[in-house]
Amino acid sequence: MPKPHFAIPWLALLAAAPLHAASPDADWQSILDEARGQTVYWHAWGGDSRTNDYIAWVGRRVDERFDIDLEHVKLDDTSNAVSRVLAEKQAGNHDDGSVDLIWLNGENFAAMRDNDLLYGPFAERLPHFPLTHPEHNPEVVTDFTLPTEGYESPWGKAQITFYYDGDALEAPPRSIEALLDWAREHPGRFTYPRIPDFTGSTFLKQALIALTEDRDALYAPVAESDFAAVTAPLWDYLDALHPHLWRSGRQFPASGPEMRNRLGDGELDLAFTFNPAEPAAAVADLELPPSVRSYVLEGGTLGNVHFVAIPYNSPHQAGAMVVADFLLSVEAQARKQDLEVWGDPTVLDLTRLPAEKRARFDTDDDHPALLPPEALGETLAEPHPSWMTALQDAWRERYVR
Amino acid sequence: MLLRLAPVAIVLLLVGPVLAGIAMAALPAFGYLPALGGETLTLAPWRALFAEPGLARSVLVSFASGLVTTAVALAVVLLFLAASTGSRLDRWIRRLVSPLLSVPHAAAAFGLAFLIAPSGLLARWASPGLTGWTRPPDLQLVNDPLGLALMGGLILKEIPFLLLMSLAALPQLGPERRMMLARSLGYRPTLAWLKGVAPALYPLIRLPVYAVIAYASSVVDMALILGPTLPPTLSVSILGWFQDPDLSRRFMASAGALLQLGVTLAALAVWWGLERLAARLGRRWLEGGGRRRGERALRLAGRSLIGVTTLAALAGLAALALFSVAGFWRFPDALPQGFTLQGWSRALPHLAGPVATTLVVAGAATLLALLLALAALENEQRSGRHPGSAALALLYLPLIVPQIAFLFGLVVLLEALGMRPALGLVIFGHLLFVLPYVFLSLSEAYRRLDPRWARLALTLGASPARVFWRVRLPLLLAPLLTAMAVGLAISIGQYLPTQLLGAGRHPTVTTEAVALAAGGNRRLIGVWALLQASLPLLGFLVAVGLPRLLWTNRRDMRGTP
Numbered sequence: 001m002p003k004p005h006f007a008i009p010w011l012a013l014l015a016a017a018p019l020h021a022a023s024p025d026a027d028w029q030s031i032l033d034e035a036r037g038q039t040v041y042w043h044a045w046g047g048d049s050r051t052n053d054y055i056a057w058v059g060r061r062v063d064e065r066f067d068i069d070l071e072h073v074k075l076d077d078t079s080n081a082v083s084r085v086l087a088e089k090q091a092g093n094h095d096d097g098s099v100d101l102i103w104l105n106g107e108n109f110a111a112m113r114d115n116d117l118l119y120g121p122f123a124e125r126l127p128h129f130p131l132t133h134p135e136h137n138p139e140v141v142t143d144f145t146l147p148t149e150g151y152e153s154p155w156g157k158a159q160i161t162f163y164y165d166g167d168a169l170e171a172p173p174r175s176i177e178a179l180l181d182w183a184r185e186h187p188g189r190f191t192y193p194r195i196p197d198f199t200g201s202t203f204l205k206q207a208l209i210a211l212t213e214d215r216d217a218l219y220a221p222v223a224e225s226d227f228a229a230v231t232a233p234l235w236d237y238l239d240a241l242h243p244h245l246w247r248s249g250r251q252f253p254a255s256g257p258e259m260r261n262r263l264g265d266g267e268l269d270l271a272f273t274f275n276p277a278e279p280a281a282a283v284a285d286l287e288l289p290p291s292v293r294s295y296v297l298e299g300g301t302l303g304n305v306h307f308v309a310i311p312y313n314s315p316h317q318a319g320a321m322v323v324a325d326f327l328l329s330v331e332a333q334a335r336k337q338d339l340e341v342w343g344d345p346t347v348l349d350l351t352r353l354p355a356e357k358r359a360r361f362d363t364d365d366d367h368p369a370l371l372p373p374e375a376l377g378e379t380l381a382e383p384h385p386s387w388m389t390a391l392q393d394a395w396r397e398r399y400v401r
Numbered sequence: 402m403l404l405r406l407a408p409v410a411i412v413l414l415l416v417g418p419v420l421a422g423i424a425m426a427a428l429p430a431f432g433y434l435p436a437l438g439g440e441t442l443t444l445a446p447w448r449a450l451f452a453e454p455g456l457a458r459s460v461l462v463s464f465a466s467g468l469v470t471t472a473v474a475l476a477v478v479l480l481f482l483a484a485s486t487g488s489r490l491d492r493w494i495r496r497l498v499s500p501l502l503s504v505p506h507a508a509a510a511f512g513l514a515f516l517i518a519p520s521g522l523l524a525r526w527a528s529p530g531l532t533g534w535t536r537p538p539d540l541q542l543v544n545d546p547l548g549l550a551l552m553g554g555l556i557l558k559e560i561p562f563l564l565l566m567s568l569a570a571l572p573q574l575g576p577e578r579r580m581m582l583a584r585s586l587g588y589r590p591t592l593a594w595l596k597g598v599a600p601a602l603y604p605l606i607r608l609p610v611y612a613v614i615a616y617a618s619s620v621v622d623m624a625l626i627l628g629p630t631l632p633p634t635l636s637v638s639i640l641g642w643f644q645d646p647d648l649s650r651r652f653m654a655s656a657g658a659l660l661q662l663g664v665t666l667a668a669l670a671v672w673w674g675l676e677r678l679a680a681r682l683g684r685r686w687l688e689g690g691g692r693r694r695g696e697r698a699l700r701l702a703g704r705s706l707i708g709v710t711t712l713a714a715l716a717g718l719a720a721l722a723l724f725s726v727a728g729f730w731r732f733p734d735a736l737p738q739g740f741t742l743q744g745w746s747r748a749l750p751h752l753a754g755p756v757a758t759t760l761v762v763a764g765a766a767t768l769l770a771l772l773l774a775l776a777a778l779e780n781e782q783r784s785g786r787h788p789g790s791a792a793l794a795l796l797y798l799p800l801i802v803p804q805i806a807f808l809f810g811l812v813v814l815l816e817a818l819g820m821r822p823a824l825g826l827v828i829f830g831h832l833l834f835v836l837p838y839v840f841l842s843l844s845e846a847y848r849r850l851d852p853r854w855a856r857l858a859l860t861l862g863a864s865p866a867r868v869f870w871r872v873r874l875p876l877l878l879a880p881l882l883t884a885m886a887v888g889l890a891i892s893i894g895q896y897l898p899t900q901l902l903g904a905g906r907h908p909t910v911t912t913e914a915v916a917l918a919a920g921g922n923r924r925l926i927g928v929w930a931l932l933q934a935s936l937p938l939l940g941f942l943v944a945v946g947l948p949r950l951l952w953t954n955r956r957d958m959r960g961t962p
Contacts, residue, residue, distance in 0.1 A: 043905060046913075047920030049747055073905030074916035076896075079644035084904055086648065087809055090436035091816030098822050098904035107646030115437060115648055188539040194630060196645070251541055251630055257921025265520035266732040267537045286728040286741060287922060389647055400455040400632045 028127055031318045032066065038319030039069040042308075043081035044103035046074025047257070050281060054342045057335070062326050068319050073099075078108050085117050085311045097313035101320040105306040106144045106198075109152055110385045112309065119310040121150025122321055128328035129153065133349035139305050140347050144382040145219055152307035153324040156336060157345040159303035159376050160206055162272045163279040163294040163369065169269045174298045176210035180237065182270075183244040189269040191245045193259055194252035195399075196392040199274055204391045205383055206302050208234045218383035222390045231391070235398065242399075249399075264288050277343025280370035284339075292369045300378030305347055334360040339367060345376070404783070407776030415833060416795045418811060423802055425810030429655035437648055446652035450660065453653075455632030460664055462548040462628070463635040467618025467668035468675075470552050474559040475610060477706045478567060479602075483594035484703025494711055495568065499886070499941035501714050502561035505894045505911070506554075507918070508930030510626035512717025513554045514543050515724055515923070520732050522720045528733035537732050544630050551628040555620065557714045559613045560707065562887075563606065566842065569883045570605040573849055574598060589696040591703065596687050605849065608841040611669060615801040618668045619661055622896075622915075635661050636803060643805050658806030665801045718934075725927030744924035748932065751913070759909040759936060762824070762899070763892035766831035770839040770888050771881070777840075778847040779873075782855070783865055796840060799833045808901045815902070822904035830898035835888045842884035846877060879948045886944035890937035910936060 040062075046052055052074065059070035075081060081102050088097045104112070112118050123129055123141075132140040132154055140154040141147060164172045173182035183190050193200030209215060211233040217225035242249030246268060253259045256273055263271045264287050273279065282288040308327065310320045326332055330353070333346040350358050428434065432443035450456065485491040504512075516522050520537035528534040543550045576598045583593035603610075624634045632638060639661060642654035728739035799807065808830070820826060854876060858868045874881070896915045899907060914929035 041904070041906060045919065046916035047918070049917065049920070049922070049925060071906065074908065074913065075900075075905065076915050076919040077644050079646060080900060080905075082646070082648070083643070083809060084812070084901065086436055087812040087901075088816050090434065090813045093816045093819075096821065098906070111646045111648045196641070247539060247541055250546075251544055254625070254630070255919075255921065257919070261921055261923065262520075264729070265537055267520055267539075285922065286739075286743070286924075289729055289731065396454050401458070 024125070024127075027125065031125075031321055034318035035316075035322040036067045037069075038316040039071060040100045040316050040319040040323050041071050041073055041098060042101040042103070042320075042323065043073045043075055043078075043084075043099050044101075045076070045078060046072070047076065050342050051344075054336060057341075058323070058326065058332060061332070062323055065326070066319075066322050068322060070323060078102065078104050082108060082112060082117070085112070085313065086115070088313055089115075089117060094313050096315050097311050099311045100314040100316045101323060102309050102311065103155065103306065104152070104309055105304060106382065107385050107388060109143050109148070109307065109309065110146055112311075113146070113151060117312055118151045119312045119314060119317055120152075122310060122317075122324075123148065123150040123153040125150075126153060126321060126325040126328060128325050131328060131330070131348045131353065133352050136352070137347075137349055139303070139379075139381070142305075142381075143307060144304065144385040144388070146385065148307065152309035153328065154305050154347040155308050155324075155327050156306050157303065157347055158274040158306060159276055159296070159345075159379055160202060160272055160274060160301035161276040161279070161294050161296055161371065161376075162270065162301075163263075163288075163292055164270045165263065165266075165289060165291055166293045167289065167291040168266075172270055172295065174295070176207050176237075176297065180241050180244075183241055186269060187244045188246050188248070188267075190271075191247070191249075191252055191259065191262070191268065192272075193255050195395040197255050199256035199259075199272070200252065201388050201392055202274065202302055203272070204234065204395065205387065206297075206380070207237060208387075208391070209302070209380055209383070210297075210299070211237055218387055219381070221384050222386040227390055227394070231394065234391075235394075238395075238399075260287065263292075275343070276345065276371055276376055277339055280339055280367040281343055283367070283369045288369070290368075294369055294371050296371070296375060296378070300380045302382060303376070303379035304382045330357045330360060337361055339370060343370070345373070404776055404780045407773060407780050411773050411777055411796065411836075415836060416798075418814065419795060419798050419807070419833060421814050422807045422811035423798065425813050426655055426658055426802070426806040427810075429652050430659050432652060434652065434655075437651065439652060446656040449653040450656045453638070456635075456638075459632045459635040459638050460660070462551075463618050463661070464664050464668050466548050466552050466555065466620075466634070467614045467665065468672060470555040470559060470617040471610060471613045471672065472675075473552075474556050474563055474613065477556070477560055477710060478563045479595070479599055480591075480699060480703035481564070481707040482567060482571075482602075482703075483591045483599065484700040486590065490704075490708075494707055495564075496945075497711055497715070498561045498564050498568070499945055500938055501558075501711070502565055502887075503890055503937035503941050504558070504714070504718065504934045505890075505930070505937075506558055506620065507622040507626065507894075507915070508721065508934050509558050509714065509717060510554045510623040511918075511926055511930055512721045513550070513557065513713070514626055515720040516713070516717050517550070518543050522716070522723070525730075525733050526735055534733060543627055546629045546631070548629050548634065551620075551624055551634070552617075554623050554627045555617045557710050557717070558623075559617065560710055561714075563609060563613065565883060565887075566606045566609040567602060569842065569880045570602060570846055571598075572879070573846060573851070574601050574605075586692075588692045591696050591700045592692060592694075595699065600683065600687070605845045608845065611672070612797075612800055612838070612841055614668050614672055615665050615797075618665045619801065619803060621804070635664060639803050640805055643809070655806055658803045661803045662801060669801075718931075721927045721930050723927075724923045725931060727924065741924075744922075744928040748925070748928045752910075752932070755908050755910045755913050756936070758824075758907050759893055759911070762828050762831055762907070762909065763889045763936075765828045766835045766892045767839070767885055767888035769828070769832055770836040771843075771885060773836060774840045774843050774884070778844060779869055781848070782873075797837050800837050804897045808897055812901050822902060822906055824903070824907055827899055827903040827907050830902035831892045831895055834895060834898065835892050838891045839884045839888045842887050843877075843880055846880035847873075850876060878951065879944075882944035882947055886937070886940040889940035893933070893937050 044055060055072045062068040062070050081099050085097060085099055134141045173179040192203040195201055208231060212230050214230050217230050253262055259271045260282060262268045279288060279292050279294045283290055283292055308324050310317055314320055333348050336342050336344050337346045346361060350361055430446050432439045432441060432445055519540050519542055524537060579597040580593055583597035619636045621636045621640055624637045628634050628637060639654055639657040642650045642657060725744050726740045726742060727737035728741050730737035854872055855868050858872045894911060896911050899909050899912050910933050914933050917925045917929055
């Protein structure tokens with residue numbers, strides 16, 4: 001991983017705090033000074049009360065420590081924040097926008113970056129950013145194969161995790177191929193969220209990675225390869241799988257949470273999520289039976305990092321940076337990973353953290369529905385974002401009548 | 402004079418922005434959106450739209466649900482009114498109207514889904530005893546491809562709306578006299594009502610009926626929960642395109658929004674044609690002079706249909722309440738394994754701010770709407786003309802243009818004018834949607850108030866202002882309060898205007914509820930849906946209670962029974 005590039009940043013600095021000195025400490029101090037008293041509007045998906053409570057805690061901490069007033073704008077869909085910034089740009093409001101911080105990744109990041117809606121690079125300026133050790137963990141500076149180039153700062157991790165009702169099912173399928181055989185024997189007990197849902201699209205990618213003969217093609221823009229040839233095994237697979245799915249594949253749940261509800265209702269035996277802690281959290285919340293267990297597929301599952309970014313026209317970029325930096329602190333990351341709080345895996349490189357700090361991440365709760373961190377070791381990288389769009393279009397072309 | 406300015410003010414303040422918002426939304430449909438690099442006019446968005454898989458089906462379902470929903474809901478309401486005899490059951494149903502109307506659409510949809518889904522309440526209670534199911538059956542009961550569940554949900558919600566509108570309009574018709582006359586000519590009671598009162602009632606509730614058609618053919622929230630999925634209704638497809646991370650889809654989404662406008666207008670036009678047809682056929686039926694034929698069947702239908710729908714709506718609410726305190730609940734247990742107040746205890750501490758914002762916004766928007774509507778209507782009365790009524794018709798545009806398209810345009814416009822998100826803008830955004838409903842709830846009652854009252858007062862030497870305050874307003878108290886209650890309910894239910902115009906900085910009960918619904922936790926959905934329903938209920942209780950309180954000695958002034 002290259003060191004932070006200093007070739008372009010004067011442009012960015014121009015937009016941010018006045019730079020008094022070359023030293024990073026002084027630079028950061030001036031940002032802290034500017035951030036004092038600012039109100040930061042953080043647009044973040046608000047569908048999970050545990051996440052919301054965590055963000056509220058972050059708000060209290062940054063108020064105490066940095067005198068920043070953090071307001072969580074709860075979204076039902078991240079695109080609403082993108083819409084807002086887009087409308088402001090369209091109207092020529094280039095310096096007094098209403099969104100200061102966005103929780104996003106993947107396609108939304110790619111879209112905002114493509115349309116110059118983001119401020120940056122800023123990530124390398126955050127004092128806590130080095131704790132992620134990007135030179136050893138390229139995923140914290142890579143978002144669906146796109147280099148983040150400092151335009152977003154890592155916040156947490158996600159990995160496809162399967163879960164099942166241990167009372168209903170003894171041996172869940174451990175691979176994409178085995179899943180088809182299993183579905184044949186257990187008709188109607190598995191499904192995936194309807195495309196273009198995020199979790200559902202990820203299932204397509206997971207299956208494609210397992211089935212295609214040209215895996216390398218997935219890590220370059222889709223235009224550079226023969227889409228039909230690369231994806232042919234996937235469609236054969238889905239054509240064979242669909243008749244054995246829930247509702248015979250004529251209907252799909254709207255989202256990952258809906259799929260979870262179906263499992264809780266006993267309609268499904270097997271489901272999956274992007275948040276490894278979700279099954280355990282759902283058991284604690286009395287949404288899933290205590291008999292739920294989770295696992296990952298052999299050969300690994302897709303994983304990615306989610307980030308926070310700052311719109312190009314945010315008037316509180318200093319405050320937003322201070323919040324982004326606090327999110328990377330040991331204090332905030334350890335609390336976020338605590339299953340009692342949220343259970344979202346940390347983006348810090350624990351192996352390179354001093355022992356006493358690492359201890360804060362130790363979990364004494366071995367929840368039966370929660371996988372130990374080692375089990376999540378094998379992570380498959382996300383394909384280039386253009387594949388997601390192409391797969392979604394092809395899927396709709398094929399299965400929407 | 403200030404009054405004369407009212408229609409002008411409405412046009413300038415509201416119609417202007419509405420048209421501008423629509424124009425800003427229409428431009429991208431032809432390829433113009435410079436922020437996304439669209440700088441030339443092209444038909445490419447339309448080609449992309451018509452190449453969408455399943456588009457024809459989406460359009461058809463939206464169109465059909467507009468007409469079917471309205472026809473069924475209207476029939477149920479008219480039959481009920483015809484068959485109702487003032488029995489205790491009838492009075493109960495009339496009283497239930499307001500609480501049911503105050504339930505937001507999304508909450509009602511969740512309630513219905515919790516009720517009829519294969520793993521819903523009914524299946525749990527009937528299993529395994531009656532059905533033999535130990536696992537939920539693999540049936541498409543909600544989200545069915547024909548949209549039947551969606552239409553069912555819409556019918557449940559539109560019946561209370563049309564019933565309330567009818568009850569508010571009825572007293573001006575003097576239904577008792579009409580009934581007495583018809584009965585003295587030998588008509589059986591149900592037929593007497595259908596032949597003697599209904600034809601006079603329909604013109605008074607025509608605008609609300611049109612609003613129902615517009616709503617049902619373009620609804621988003623209910624369609625997301627109950628509607629078909631592969632493909633979804635047109636409105637839901639449009640929302641998906643607008644929310645697509647691939648921003649270039651917005652061009653096609655804007656074209657879709659214009660198509661939606663066309664679909665809704667087509668549904669309205671077809672309905673208008675059906676009205677003509679019904680008038681012609683109905684005339685023959687009226688003139689035929691049949692006094693008994695069909696009486697029993699009509700009466701039975703009038704009683705039972707509304708009974709079934711009311712029961713279903715109430716059961717949905719009960720399901721919401723039950724799920725809001727349910728612990729883990731395995732199928733097919735009749736009750737959850739335990740009960741918990743976790744959902745409520747998590748929600749209550751966060752409630753004060755959103756409730757306060759909701760009340761401020763809803764109160765301000767409703768009062769403004771009422772003021773504007775009254776001023777415009779009073780001006781009409783005094784001048785004896787309907788000045789700018791063509792322009793006023795544009796007020797209804799926000800009801801038929803997809804919210805997301807038009808609001809995006811409006812945000813661009815306001816930003817370009819240098820207006821930054823603020824509470825005032827949120828109230829203004831709500832006003833755009835509240836005013837049409839207040840106007841349509843009030844205008845017919847206002848225009849058809851017997852002019853002899855005012856004339857009498859004038860001949861006794863009262864000034865026009867005094868006539869307004871002392872005669873017209875008191876006489877119209879019931880419809881006024883009903884319009885207010887409807888306005889409050891509409892405002893409280895708004896999600897996108899609050900979120901987009903306020904940049905999310907003014908959370909209301911509804912924005913919180915919608916955000917949490919995305920997470921699928923049924924306990925929280927139950928809690929927030931009930932909270933969301935309880936606020937408008939207050940408005941309706943006032944609307945029903947106040948006239949009864951003020952007019953304890955004047956039976957015919959009390960409006961709803």
